[in-house]
Amino acid sequence: MDSFRSLTGARPIQDLFLPSLAVVPLVQYPGARAEWVVETGQTVAEDQILAQGLGPGDLPVHSPIPGRIVEFREIALPGGPVCSAALVRLEGEFRRTGRPSFKKDWAMAGEPELWERIRNAGIYLSSSPLDPRRTLEQLASTLDALVINALQPEPYLTLSHHLQTERAGDLAEGIRILQKLFRPRKTEFVSDPEVPEDWARTFSPLLTGVTLHALEFKYPQAQEGLLLQTIGVKITPGMGNRVLILDAASVLAVRDAVIEAKPQVEVTVVVSGHGVTNPGAYRVRIGTPLFQLLRDAGGVTPGDHKILVGGPFQGKSVDHLSTPVLKSTQAVLVLDKDEVNQAVQRPCIRCGLCVESCPVGLEPLTLHKALVQGNIGLAQDEGLAFCIECGICSFVCPSRVPLMAEFQDAKEASRGL
Amino acid sequence: MGFRLPQTFDRVTTLRFHLSFLLALSPVVILSAVNHGWPILVTVALSMASAWACDELLRRVRRSPEAPDWGALLWGLLLALMLPAQAPFYFPVIGSAFAILVVKGVFGGGGTPWINPVLAGWAFLQAGWPSAFPAMEPLTGDHRTAFDLQATDWLNANVFSWVSVQLPGGYLDLFVGLGHPGTALIVESGTLALLAATVYLLAKGYFPWEVPTFFFLTFCIPLVFAGGNLLHQVFSGALLLNLFFLASDPSSRPLSRGGLILFASGAGLFSFLVRTWGVSSDGVGYAVLLMNLFVPWIDRRFRRKSLNDFRLA
């Protein structure tokens, strides 16, 4: 499987323009619960809190631009959910942007203060703790392992790669901050660099007490269970309280919150695929509609495209380009037909490619045969429950059998039993 | 929650796969037609048409939801290649019908019959009309064409004399596929094109290299020890066709690599046994069929014993 690193890899991160009309949804990440604390017509400042989280683990939403709230509208986000969004028209002056940033010290600060900075920034941490019921603060000092996952999770998604290249120092500083906050027994830093020696040479002087792992790109090597096994962290039941996996973007967001008190109104997004003229990584405010993002990044090539938020395996289709960038957006892909390679479904020819590529060791074609007959019991005997839903089987199947969808359906059905 | 599905796919599609095989094999048919005349094309066309018609019938009756693939066409073509050049018209029709309706249809109809339908259809025809299939030609040197005479002499004089080896007459005919009397199999007259097709498909990675390699080895090594005529054996009959195309048919070969090696070795060994001491005219097909029977057992034996558990909590 191609990583498509060559499309975006070499280019530096560029800043994009601010949106003149920002669309800020209430739901910025899966599972968000928040409520608005502003009203229509209200003037808001940059970084002002627009919505408060409902529960202790829920994040506030800050305004990405200074302006006036024009209206609240229901919008449909990629993947389905409909939620309320605030439309903010740009006006007024900037509080933070364009002014010199004020770096705060953290080495001397106490932990409660650091936690407060993080909480106020409303940072969305992807690859969140394995046990979502506990907040990050509760995890502190119980951690066996802190794992920094700087792997490329799927083809095209080279965000970690960009961040490691351009902000290595900040990334290392972020790791040190995390080590102070969590005091884990061990820290692992995992990456899949093109040149492992260079990468190790860059990071080893910056980090102490951190084990570096350089892996090859092989989807789904970033899947949590697989990753932990590869680096040697044992998987045990109830370990959600003792292992924390964070990706590179999250680490940098923590560092920015602690040192510059920056709330998360800006994300770095990888724009890739053969359908864009200038693939690369771009810094953009949340709330920027996709059509503006794509236009400012250089535009889209002529032809029919499939547009995704996220990667080809776990991403969601975009229906309309007024969909905004969210805190949880890491990539926008514009794919044309020869990248998608869709085809009509045909009978299974027993080529065995799915068996060869399954990381768990299942036989997807056998599972498929059992499920086609409606025999979920037989499928479970064959190991259906072990499926990690990575989607490689569907990807390689020449007959385009929707294997992963079938397995997901069957697992849902068996959960309901 | 919303399902996450892969939004992109790998390049290979089943249609492209079958199409490659069909295209790669068409020169074989053409070369054979050049050697034997136009009736060859009729046989091939009848076989493919019969296979297609039966496959469509199956799909209608079973109300299969998927789009059709061209595997039936491919099997029709392969069956025709295994027939003698002068087969009566009902041979391809009945053979293909048996292959598709009985072997594919009764046993699941989804493209994964457990024995190779082409070989089963061929065996069916042989069982019913044994006299129509000629015995393998011994190499007598009587039928050498002009090409063979000249080319053999030239090669012997210029190339093989360096190695002090003399190429006996008749081999080039065999290699290029000329000069067979009219009772030969269709595929025998297209050997050169067959080899070219194989190279092309191997380069594309469309069939596993383990199968032809081990099949070939386990066939040739005992043959050499038993004093048989290697070149003659390899290029006569349907050995090459079986070796490359029929043994590696995805629906009736093992899934695992170790299983493939075992399967191919068994096929080669049995081919050797059957060619040397067997009573049927060209028994390689039976050897492969026999190994097909073992395939479900091989798959069971070579299954992964334990799964990687990557689940959390």
Next chain:
Amino acid sequence: MNFVDIVFASFLANNLLFFHYFGLGEFLGGPGGASLGKRIGVLSALLLVSTLMFWSGDHFVLGPFHLEGLRTLLVFLVLAVVILTYSALLGPKPRTWPPARDFLVHSFLVGGVFLVGSSNGEVLAVLVSALAVVLGYGGALVILAAVFGRLSRERIPAFLQGLPLQLMTLGLVWLVLQGLGFAFSGKLS
């Protein structure tokens, strides 16, 4: 050898007899029981011993006295020993005398094997053929178990499931095997 011998040997004896003793019937609804390996072992031993017994009786007793006509009786006697021993070693609690119908059937069947074997004359050939039959049959069972296992996952139309499918499968197997005749005195080309 005459036609009746051939019928016995090749059609019935190899199928129905071992059907029962090996439990191929598991797939067709027959008895289960002890493991396949054990059954192969026991039956091999029994067949070898009984073949020897038959052959000795034929050679040393019936022959010198020209009583070949009494072969059938000898078969019955040998059979009784075989069946009782088999049941005692592997089966459920042995009844003192197996049901008469089963016994008669088995006698004729196994007798067929022996008749063919004995017309060959050489003790070694007979023993080898008996052993080969047992092993080949056991092997076939292992293969067929896997085949039926794989078929159970396919979408077979309802009207074909069960007996028709098994018969078709066995028919295809026969199609394959009928082409594999060997004649080991042939020449290489």
